[in-house]
Amino acid sequence: MESKRLELKLPVAVVGPLIEFLLPLARETGDAALGFEPNLDAIEEDFRADWRADIAGQSQDDQTRFSAIFDTDEFRKDGVAEFAPEDCEPLLRAASALRLKLRARKLGALADSALEEGEIDFARLNKEERLAISTYMFLASLQEIVIRHLDPSGDE
Amino acid sequence: MSVAAPKTKRKSATRKKTVPQPTSPWMVVVLNDPVNLMSYVVLVFKKVLGFTEAKARKHMLEVHKKGRSVVWTGERERAEAYAQTLQSWQLSAQIEHSSDGK
Numbered sequence: 001m002e003s004k005r006l007e008l009k010l011p012v013a014v015v016g017p018l019i020e021f022l023l024p025l026a027r028e029t030g031d032a033a034l035g036f037e038p039n040l041d042a043i044e045e046d047f048r049a050d051w052r053a054d055i056a057g058q059s060q061d062d063q064t065r066f067s068a069i070f071d072t073d074e075f076r077k078d079g080v081a082e083f084a085p086e087d088c089e090p091l092l093r094a095a096s097a098l099r100l101k102l103r104a105r106k107l108g109a110l111a112d113s114a115l116e117e118g119e120i121d122f123a124r125l126n127k128e129e130r131l132a133i134s135t136y137m138f139l140a141s142l143q144e145i146v147i148r149h150l151d152p153s154g155d156e
Numbered sequence: 157m158s159v160a161a162p163k164t165k166r167k168s169a170t171r172k173k174t175v176p177q178p179t180s181p182w183m184v185v186v187l188n189d190p191v192n193l194m195s196y197v198v199l200v201f202k203k204v205l206g207f208t209e210a211k212a213r214k215h216m217l218e219v220h221k222k223g224r225s226v227v228w229t230g231e232r233e234r235a236e237a238y239a240q241t242l243q244s245w246q247l248s249a250q251i252e253h254s255s256d257g258k
Contacts, residue, residue: 036189038243039250042182043236051240058244089203092196096246099191112190140193147195154198154209 005084006149008142012079018135019070025101026063026094033060035097036104059097066094088146095139095146102139106132180254182235184228187248188219200245201227204238229254 034056040048069075069083069091083091103115106128114120120133147154186197194216201212205227218225227249228238235251242249 035246036248039248042251042253054240055243059246092199093245096192096196100189100246103191116190143193143196147193147199151199151202154195154202 005082006088008081008083008145010075010079010081012076015079015138016076017131018138019075021131021135022098022139023067023071025098026067028063029060031056033057033063033097035059035100059093062090062094063097065090066098088150092143092146092150095143099136099139102132102136107136181229182232183226183252183254184235184238184242185250185252186215186219186225186227186242187250188223189248192247194220197247200242200247204241204245 031052034052038052038055040051043051065087069081069087072081074080074082107115109125109129110120110133115136118137122130122133125133197216197219198209198212201207201215202209205212207215207227215225215227227242228235232251239249239251
């Protein structure tokens with residue numbers, strides 16, 4: 001049986017620039033695809049390189065799927081992002097990796113508490129930081145939508 | 157408790173057993189990070205570890221409030237598989253031996 005495809009309709013004037021900001025990050029390969037540096041202290045040295053490569057490979061695959069969903073003429077024209085149910089988990093993982101990358105590379109000036117509580121003083125941010133935090137918040141909203149779809153019984 | 161089989165993409169199935177493995181359990185520990193959403197962490201715990209909603213939320217809150225939570229305990233290879241899967245979901249997971257005293 002063919003699974004029903006999912007469709008998100010987003011305000012392209014608002015979200016379009018955020019996606020364009022994200023796509024170069026999502027296209028990164030190898031170690032640059034890692035959302036964070038995995039702690040391998042307790043892993044035998046012989047296995048660390050393979051372990052790390054596996055995590056990076058999975059992360060790269062997830063972000064490639066993310067790019068494929070949003071890097072389309074349909075999204076740029078109408079703000080429509082269409083994807084299959086089996087894309088939900090890669091989309092969630094990619095959004096998480098991209099948020100971690102944004103946090104590490106673009107939002108270093110913000111305190112952890114400000115990020116966790118969402119208490120951001122936009123007036124104190126420069127243009128790139130504003131774009132980065134808006135993108136970071138968009139990815140969280142996207143994750144919340146997908147999580148509600150995957151797990152409607154869960155409550156926040 | 158019945159748990160979901162850990163997924164692993166490890167290519168290195170031929171692990172060298174040059175060092176005797178301790179028999180006491182290994183722990184899978186998840187550390188707090190300021191980035192991942194609480195609802196996301198709950199979902200990951202349910203999917204990867206087979207937790208109920210209540211158990212997943214309990215461990216998520218422990219991570220959030222105490223900075224870490226032991227989410228699984230047992231033999232080393234399964235602990236590694238769980239840790240690697242949790243890392244692939246972008247959670248700060250690691251394994252620790254229970255004799256480390258943490």
